[in-house]
Amino acid sequence: MAQHKKKQNRYNEDIPQNTKATVKRLLGRLARQKKRLSVAVIASLLSCAAFTALPLAVGKGIDSLVTAIRSYDGSVGIIETAAKALWIPVLLIAVSALVSGLLSYVQQYIIASVGEELTLSLRTDISTKLNRLPLRYFDAHKTGEIMSRVTNDLEKVSAVMQEGFPQLISSVFTILFAAGTMLVLSPLLFLVVLVSLAISTIATGYVSTLAQRAYGENLASMGALTGKIEEVYAGNRVVKVFNQQQAVLAAAEELNERQFKAQRNAQFADFAIYPTIRALGQLGFIATAVLGGGMALKGAITLGTVQAFLQYVNQISEPVTEAAYVVTSLQAAIAGAERVFSLLDEEEERPDAGGSAHAIAQGHVVFQNVRFGYTPDRVLIKDLNLEVRPNEMVAIVGPTGGGKTTLVNLLMRFYELDGGSILIDGQDITAMPRCEMRRRIGMVLQDTWLFEGTIAENIAYGKQDATRKEIVAAARAACCDHFIRTLPQGYDTVLSGETAGISQGQMQLLTIARAMLTDPAILVLDEATSSVDTRTEMEIQKAMARLMRGRTNFVIAHRLSTIQNADLILVVRDGDIIERGNHAQLMKQNGFYASLYRSQFEAA
Template identity: 45%
Template sequence: MNRRPGLLNNQKPANFGKTFKRLLQYLSKDKWIVMLAALFAVVSSLITVLTPVLAGKLLTSITDIWSQKSVDGVVDLFGIALTFNEVLILSIVTAALSTVLNLLQGYSLIGITQRLTYKMRSDLADKINTLPLNFFDKYKYGDVLSRVTNDVDTINQTLTQSLSEIFRSFTLVTAILVIMFVMRWDLALITTASVVISLIVAGNFVKLSQKYFRQAAMNNGDMNGHVEEVYHGHQVVKVFNHQKQAFEEFNEVNKRIYETSWKAQFVSSIMVPIQFFFTNLAYIGVAIIGGYLLITDSSFEVGFIMMFIQYARQVAQPIQSIGQTASIMQQTAAAAERIFFLMDAESETDESHKPKMLNKVSGHVTFKDVHFRYLPDTPVIQGFNAEVKPGQMVAIVGPTGAGKTTIVNLLMRFYDIDSGSIQIDGVDIKDMKREEVRSYFGMVLQDSWIFEGSILDNISYGSKDKTKEEVEKAARAAQTHHFIHSLSGGYDFNLSEDGLNISQGQRQLITISRAMLADKPMLILDEATSSVDTRTEILIQKAMDQLMKGRTSFVIAHRLSTIKNADIIFVMKDGNIIEQGNHTQLLEQNGFYAQLYNSQFDV
């Protein structure tokens, strides 16, 4: 199958700092809550740092009482004389307060991250609505979908876990080192050395894992694109016995995901035990030197050594958390890069300043020397000229690739022309808002589009102001009313996604009913009856003839027998009109149209 490129293939190298700075801008509205959560984290961490001090004082007090150095167990805590019971109660209160602060911090950060991802999804939805159609010609739908769902969820999960850990870990490390230096600078140097080495190790591993996380995110997007493409077209896959090749393609993408994810997770996972090794060395060093000092210096308290050993042990946990958080942040940055790439894609130009150009549309359409190409080096429409008078039914015919559908896409401003002009009632459509141009057309495409919901909702899509009676009237005109009433619930019958619980022909009838209900001044019909049986086609054709009266209509036809009654037929080849006239005139010319028409009846 043809594969469109993943979005990341065209991206510049990642900039972690710039990406994260931009991500944090989403927190700007909640900056006071972030600061409050940070304060909770700082206070909780400081309380946690005091725990070894209290534990050490309690141990010294117990030792003094046991050795009869002290009778009442009075403890000197930062110059304040406290009893053993008071220190015990203070230890319990600080532990409870730390727990409460951690709960408040978690509650605050969960709300912040949920609002961030809500805003990000909203921004993505707005952005997608402004992207030009040629953007989706270049990239896979599944990859775009992956950014709106998987990547946003990754940011949600990782930030929820990481923000609180960042505040807590750095506060703990800083507070522990400060206290250790105040109490004994030589022992503190041992722990500081292990912290510095651990952070250097983490930084190097983060740089190494960053590229793997970015590749893993890209491969996950490719997997979503592949799954969306293959499973959406599973019938075609089975009809052409392409299951083996599709499975091989799946395995190829799956293997890439395995390799990059394995490398990313492995590099991240070995970072923690290596950090743990260095912090354990510090722990052992403090224990050995502290034990030596306790033996050689009678002024040393056993509680002091225990407190210092606890700090050496305690500093290991936030250091490891910093390493783990750095790894998680790589995932967040990779997801954010993909999202921001989509947000930075070039949107359609803003046309909100343009005034409404036409108050009443007669349907006079003129093409003047129109040139257009999808790709820079591949011309599609070359010097197209045509005039369509109000109320005319215009059929556009020609071989595959002649530019028939492209003409309609240009007329609807799905794409903008390279040069020339297209005018409606004398006004260039470039001078109109896209919404204004599209509001003048009703459209029925060969590929019917149905969404999950009731038949009533599907027919009234884009015409929510219409009553149920008007919906039924449009359905009767499109020969749809009878089959709708044969379904349980009638107009309230709920269609599955893509309308798969009704036939293709019935889905087409619903889209025709939708166009009839919209009642636009001009119509575009792209082989609108291709999926219905001959009898229904005749009935629909009569309804279409009635609908097209007084309206300018553009009909793209492959079965030339359906456009015999057209007022004018444009015969296209290689992006130009090579013949035009009505059916009889073109047959009399015995040219290209006559060849096309007669070829459909050759046995």
């Protein structure tokens, strides 16, 4: 049942939930380019009109040639007679083909630029939006899901604008012009064509639904197989440690078999079903040829008219057959645009206040009756009151999920409070612009993030106008100057995802140097020494002791050996501060902190 539900969700992924509203918003964006769109539509209209004139010109030529043959008396040469009969129709054919081709090129060129402009505007809006979204949004959505909206969904919109949309316009105009011309030439033959097209359209609609399911299942099975292979490669060592090779192989074989069947069904839809539908559409061609031939023999219509009808049948049947492709791609594009618009409609961070953060200098932090929950029904911090004085080193410890990192996130204003206030040097943080406030707070996270660039550029990320002297000083303070100088290019060594010779602990030291270079009033270390060995921990503690002067330090740590010298230790559990004091005081209390400390050092 669960597996069927997943398949249904994958199938419904490309079905828009509110087509009317999404199309209205897309048209609103396209209206910004209405001049170019108008030119494209006019070019398509004229191109289709010229294309529709081709069968008439050919039919005119055939009728002229038949008339010339019937009236031929041998007074002039055969070639001269044929040339006299055909030169006007041939000229019309050449002009019609040339005009149709040129105008079709103009339409394609303009539509392509319109599609790229639309995609660019959406991508720009998404980039701006992502910078304005609160951290809460990224916690609730997977990175892959967000990236899919920025890439895959936009590509669907772009592809339809450049291929599906112009094809739809051309198909509509071609069908209208050809149908109108056939109706004028012979209503009876047009009725035959209309019946055959109705049968073909119904069959095409049914088959396209089956084909869409086959394509959806094929993509889903390929994604599952790819994900399984990536998972196995990533955890190859663990698989071997626990002797799960056979189980993993069996699971991969099952997914492989599923993908094989899905691919086979999709290939069948492509190479067997659609050609059959096209053959069904040609029934109108056969019926027109038989009935039109009989009418021509009776003299009801000319041979050129029959030939023109046969060409019009081909002109109409192909666009009608391809309509299923266009409708399916349009549907997927609308669904993609719908997901993009839902991202653009997400609630943004509260606007910045018009104040200033220049008052932050000492790092005096006060939490007053703070109330916060990640969701309205799950309140984590109920009523927190805390004062951290300047120059203090405050350590925050406690069990996982107790609210340690939450305190820092609230201080950095990554989340908005549900109640109470946070003051820095007497000023409410909501009265300061976020960017100015965060410039005065240095933060080092547990997860190291270094971009592709030199070591010096990575250290200077928060202060890009820093001199080499300042960069080296920050590196020395963070105890990473020595290992940097052992590298072949020293501070000019380029880091990237494939960099060898830089350990995780050394990368962590570089992020600490980056924070120190900004010389913040408040320094936050969120498990910043988790990847560092014991000796380096001691070096960092000495460096931090030198840097404590003039700034407030928040240290979140699980390893209590790193925070024994803290001025104040806060023990946080379930969002509340259950104990506070320095190491000696908390050990005397013999409470939760003492129990946590002994559990870590009992073996030693």
